[in-house]
Amino acid sequence: MTETLSHNKETYQNTSQPAVRVRGLSRRFGNNPPVLHGLDLTIAPGEFVALLGHSGSGKSTLLRTLAGLDPVTEGEVSTPDEISVVFQESRLLPWKTVWENVALAQQSATRAQATRLLDEVGLAHRQDAWPLTLSGGEAQRAALARALIREPAFLMLDEPFAALDALTRLRMQALVATLWQRHHSAVLLVTHDVDEALTLADRAIVLDKGRIRLDMPIPLERPRRHADPVFERLRTQLLEELGVHT
Amino acid sequence: MSGASFHNAPPLLPRDKASLAAPPAHPRHQKTGTRGPIHRIRWSVLPALGRYASPVILVLLWQAACSTGLISTRLFASPLQILATGWGLAQDGTLQANLGVSLLRAASGLALALATGISLALIAALSRIGENVIDAPIQILRTLPVLALAPLFILWFGIGELPKVLLVALGATFPVYLNLHKGIRAIDPKLLEMAHTIGLSRWQRIRNVILPGALPDLLVGTRLAVSIAWLMLVVAEQINASSGIGHMMMDAQDFLRTDIIFVGLAIYGLLGLISDQGVRILERRALVWRQPSAQGRGQNHD
Ligand SMILES: Nc1ncnc2c1ncn2[C@@H]1O[C@H](COP(=O)(O)OP(=O)(O)O)[C@@H](O)[C@H]1O
Ligand SMILES: [Mg+2]
Numbered sequence: 001m002t003e004t005l006s007h008n009k010e011t012y013q014n015t016s017q018p019a020v021r022v023r024g025l026s027r028r029f030g031n032n033p034p035v036l037h038g039l040d041l042t043i044a045p046g047e048f049v050a051l052l053g054h055s056g057s058g059k060s061t062l063l064r065t066l067a068g069l070d071p072v073t074e075g076e077v078s079t080p081d082e083i084s085v086v087f088q089e090s091r092l093l094p095w096k097t098v099w100e101n102v103a104l105a106q107q108s109a110t111r112a113q114a115t116r117l118l119d120e121v122g123l124a125h126r127q128d129a130w131p132l133t134l135s136g137g138e139a140q141r142a143a144l145a146r147a148l149i150r151e152p153a154f155l156m157l158d159e160p161f162a163a164l165d166a167l168t169r170l171r172m173q174a175l176v177a178t179l180w181q182r183h184h185s186a187v188l189l190v191t192h193d194v195d196e197a198l199t200l201a202d203r204a205i206v207l208d209k210g211r212i213r214l215d216m217p218i219p220l221e222r223p224r225r226h227a228d229p230v231f232e233r234l235r236t237q238l239l240e241e242l243g244v245h246t
Numbered sequence: 247m248s249g250a251s252f253h254n255a256p257p258l259l260p261r262d263k264a265s266l267a268a269p270p271a272h273p274r275h276q277k278t279g280t281r282g283p284i285h286r287i288r289w290s291v292l293p294a295l296g297r298y299a300s301p302v303i304l305v306l307l308w309q310a311a312c313s314t315g316l317i318s319t320r321l322f323a324s325p326l327q328i329l330a331t332g333w334g335l336a337q338d339g340t341l342q343a344n345l346g347v348s349l350l351r352a353a354s355g356l357a358l359a360l361a362t363g364i365s366l367a368l369i370a371a372l373s374r375i376g377e378n379v380i381d382a383p384i385q386i387l388r389t390l391p392v393l394a395l396a397p398l399f400i401l402w403f404g405i406g407e408l409p410k411v412l413l414v415a416l417g418a419t420f421p422v423y424l425n426l427h428k429g430i431r432a433i434d435p436k437l438l439e440m441a442h443t444i445g446l447s448r449w450q451r452i453r454n455v456i457l458p459g460a461l462p463d464l465l466v467g468t469r470l471a472v473s474i475a476w477l478m479l480v481v482a483e484q485i486n487a488s489s490g491i492g493h494m495m496m497d498a499q500d501f502l503r504t505d506i507i508f509v510g511l512a513i514y515g516l517l518g519l520i521s522d523q524g525v526r527i528l529e530r531r532a533l534v535w536r537q538p539s540a541q542g543r544g545q546n547h548d
Contacts, residue, residue, distance in 0.1 A: 069442065084444075085443045087436070091437060095458040104444065105444040106444075146444070150445075
């Protein structure tokens, strides 16, 4: 494991400054065992990282720390200034229309900019709607548009599609792939879905008891085919690391 | 929006409700937003008559009892007499003058209550110190019957406009404060967290998240405040005043003019009704976002 880590460190140190750098990050709540335990992580600019792990393994805690929502009590964290987060719930303000929600995320945003981003996520036709009238998938599209109007160098997604039905989820994955290629931000995607991770990410990380158990590059061309034997092999490996035996 | 008012009109009418609940039966009216309501009004006329029949009959009986001498008109003015007196008072301007004074007192008191209640609630709900300094005393004070302060207020502030306006303001401040405070406390912390991640400043958070999120509760508080304001005004004007509807009624008492007293009662009743409707309309306007059906077709699926 340490080998993989140092390998990554070298690669990105040589090419450019990392977008995200975490060193020895620990976090505990009360007297419980630490949720994050001396964690090291580097994400390169424009790199897409998927973060997997059992429920309670500390994924959200890591993401919240990176987003500045939780304090750094032990260790070091450095992130770009421009960051955005999308959560499992859209967290749109119900009293603002869809485009107002999007525009609110960027101080100087105009309506035209908000409309352009809503167009990118395929929601321009609903820009005047109230959020309570949106379907789950539409709400998450709006949340994505709101995240992207900030032109983030680092985008965090915490199980953004977990509450969506399977078909909508596939569409949203395709959308995220497109958006990522257009916006070039570094992405950290928390997911439970091994296929989602393998479809989208450059690297998959498995978190276990506050430590990184696996840090695995995904050397596959895009768009990715589930039938690809390498895809199959990586999937088996990921599932095994997660304790699911196929 | 246009259709919404019918949901809140004293609904009664089982038949009208059925037509609202099952619109697909009239696809023609569904398409054009303007035709639906007209259609509904026509349906609601008959049942509405039924609803108002009982009060009308009571008034007729009252008039009959007075005309036949069954009730002494010295103690109980007849409806016709009340109407005539009201008309007379309006003709010579007495009514308008007193009404104007009362309205001004109520409006100033309410405005003061809103300003105070909103400021205090914001401070108390948004800072730990504010909570300790403001909330505890208010929670204790609110158990006092505010009307019992009337004599003190007259001692302190004399007999001018000030004690009356302050009494109205004091009574109306509590519901504004309590409801807004509760509303702010109940705002989804996830939305506040989101506001933080998109970099909103404290003031922007208050303006875009906290105030609109607590607006439904603020409006509930305002409606209560309006009804309390009238109550306080009635008492304030009857204890010590030289003008206003309450004063007009106390004057009438000295001359055994029950007809004028009834005119005053009717005016108070109308004022209460109109102001309550006003806040309701405001509520419906301000909270459109809570009625998904008001904005198109409800839940969409992608
Ligand atoms: N604010 C908190 N207070 C106490 N415990 C917490 C808090 N937040 C998270 N935890 C604990 O930290 C652990 C990891 O939580 P989390 O990061 O949400 O896991 P994941 O997102 O991987 O499911 C869990 O055991 C959870 O109970
Ligand atoms: Mg989580």
